[in-house]
């Protein structure tokens with residue numbers, strides 16, 4: 001029988017370690033240590049095991065479902081246990097090509113309740129989505145939850161985490177808010193490549209993106225929501241109805257998550273990315289606070305060259321603002337800089353990205369022509385044909401990168417032939 005058993009939860013002040021065993025046929029999906037940990041900046045006193053078990057269950061339950069296995073846990077919170085069927089159903093709708101089966105067996109289901117003392121804790125990466133949600137709910141004085149889930153078996157120094165943490169702490173300080181900081185190995189304790197090898201074709205998505213990350217990120221915060229008596233955990237949407245994608249963090253999944261007396265709100269799904277840039281610009285152009293929008297994935301600073309940086313820079317420009325004021329350190333000759341970067345990066349743009357991000361930015365810039373700070377940018381960007389430019393850029397890329405390789409190969413082959421001939 002395929003199964004996973006949570007054997008032990010060890011609590012040491014601010015850290016909790018989960019030790020579990022896995023049946024032979026599922027072991028390939030885990031790193032050898034069978035160990036998950038979470039470390040908080042707040043101690044874990046007073047949090048029962050039935051609540052602490054939630055992050056463990058949330059991290060492995062999608063695997064239980066797609067492999068038709070059994071998860072065994074000694075104690076679990078009742079509301080969380082009850083919501084699992086709804087989450088399963090939501091995933092089933094999202095991934096119709098795979099059957100979500102399997103079950104969870106709990107010895108003792110515990111009814112936990114609390115009277116909420118705080119309305120909101122919001123996941124906060126410092127990116128555009130998170131900042132938009134922050135602006136929308138800041139009057140509720142949210143706790144800001146910032147996480148790093150990429151440790152190996154233990155905590156090791158990470159410059160990315162240090163930069164994220166510093167940014168979150170400074171941001172909270174300037175708004176007189178409190179941080180919830182969480183470090184974990186949830187992104188690494190499962191062997192995602194091995195799951196992808198067996199399931200990504202059927203899923204049409206990867207394990208981490210399609211099934212894991214939303215539950216991992218949200219559930220890590222649940223013990224703190226319990227401890228601090230928080231009513232809702234907010235997670236900012238990264239998608240919008242513009243383009244339906246399968247994604248572990250989706251309103252149909254996140255909004256179903258319940259624990260003790262708390263719930264989850266998947267915020268801002270109705271807004272597309274440019275709408276969010278407008279929320280940001282409307283707020284910061286008036287408030288005069290300094291802001292650093294952190295969009296570059298797993299980077300300490302915005303690189304200002306990748307597609308995501310470029311699209312955010314251009315989104316801000318399209319709303320009539322200067323990206324330098326939003327944490328994008330770009331050269332003075334903005335038009336020339338963007339053109340060079342865009343021509344270089346456009347070869348990697350997918351049709352979907354062109355449609356849901358870039359053409360919207362272009363349209364916005366057309367509508368806001370008078371407000372755009374860089375007039376020379378308007379001269380070429382408004383008519384920039386992404387598909388044609390991608391074709392051109394790809395051709396150039398192939399000629400410069402591949403032609404010398406092919407040439408080398410032909411020469412070698414020719415040499416070999418001459419040897420044989422000779």
Ligand SMILES: [Zn+2]
Nearest residue numbers: 296303306309
């Ligand atoms: Zn970047």
